[in-house]
Amino acid sequence: MTNWSLFLAIHGLHLIAEAANASSHLSSIVKPPGNPLHERSTGLYTAVLGGNGMVADGWPGIDQWLESFGAMFENNKAIMSASCSQWGLPNNSDDETNSIKDAILQVEQSSGVDARFILSIVMQESKGCVRVQTTDNGVINPGLMQSHDGSGSCNSDGNIQNPCPRSEILQMIRDGVEGTPDGPGLKALIAQEGGSTDADSFYKAARAYNSGAVASSGNLGQGIATHCYASDIANRLMGWTDGPSLCAPNVIGMLSAAHWEGKSASACHGTAKTSHFRSIPSSHVYSQSSNPVASAFDSPYASGVATTPVVISLGTAACACSNRYFQKEQAFSK
Numbered sequence: 001m002t003n004w005s006l007f008l009a010i011h012g013l014h015l016i017a018e019a020a021n022a023s024s025h026l027s028s029i030v031k032p033p034g035n036p037l038h039e040r041s042t043g044l045y046t047a048v049l050g051g052n053g054m055v056a057d058g059w060p061g062i063d064q065w066l067e068s069f070g071a072m073f074e075n076n077k078a079i080m081s082a083s084c085s086q087w088g089l090p091n092n093s094d095d096e097t098n099s100i101k102d103a104i105l106q107v108e109q110s111s112g113v114d115a116r117f118i119l120s121i122v123m124q125e126s127k128g129c130v131r132v133q134t135t136d137n138g139v140i141n142p143g144l145m146q147s148h149d150g151s152g153s154c155n156s157d158g159n160i161q162n163p164c165p166r167s168e169i170l171q172m173i174r175d176g177v178e179g180t181p182d183g184p185g186l187k188a189l190i191a192q193e194g195g196s197t198d199a200d201s202f203y204k205a206a207r208a209y210n211s212g213a214v215a216s217s218g219n220l221g222q223g224i225a226t227h228c229y230a231s232d233i234a235n236r237l238m239g240w241t242d243g244p245s246l247c248a249p250n251v252i253g254m255l256s257a258a259h260w261e262g263k264s265a266s267a268c269h270g271t272a273k274t275s276h277f278r279s280i281p282s283s284h285v286y287s288q289s290s291n292p293v294a295s296a297f298d299s300p301y302a303s304g305v306a307t308t309p310v311v312i313s314l315g316t317a318a319c320a321c322s323n324r325y326f327q328k329e330q331a332f333s334k
Contacts, residue, residue, distance in 0.1 A: 045243055049231040130168075147180060148184070150176070186205060207220045211225035
């Protein structure tokens, strides 16, 4: 055996061992696709969801979302109550936070858009801060849902309202869900992407809400704005609250399917394949920005020197490796 062959063999064993450790670590906090997550109470990120949002590619079906809007709201209530302090603004009162719940339920009735989906967008955009700042990156985005030039806001042009009126909170939710004269809301985007009966329509609508459109490739991790947006929304619908996101914005667009417990829905089948893997240190795991309003920009992905790419023959055991530690870049034969 040549020195190079010996190196490859040893390195390959090292990768498989680390993969097994990663899988063992994650197996206690996540569940594979196909198992209803109605009872899930942990706030952890469940899966890195790449590709086009299809259930066939491992994305969660609607039956895998938290069953109860009430439970989902309670899980996020503490976050909402403390969310404004990151901008040096007065935090929500209990009445203001409860008004968010009432507004979401009211707009669900008028629009037909699932209250759980509305809440997931609220948490992604503002963490539920009723006095969230208005952003302007070419389009004015005010309010709880950072809507498209909406009228609802309790922090507009330096005018901070405390308390934030119930009518203003309701308008913020209406702007985001039902749309404004200048841009569509969630209702129109869900219809545009196929309707409310298929889960992928929600994920595509979320990505379009964030960036204006889904990338021409159909990959929800590609295009402009926040690459991890759709993956984050799907995880919120399954119960993610304040744990770190496992989604890396400069990697998600290279994935073509979901990764649960590090297992790719498309790459972990069959016999041994020769694949090209790059080790990603755990310190490079993307954590969601402390400023969720800056949704038009990707949070920085930690830079550093990754290990040298090595071509080795790996079987299905390699598919146990967590996406948190390894990212399949491409497969090819020698």
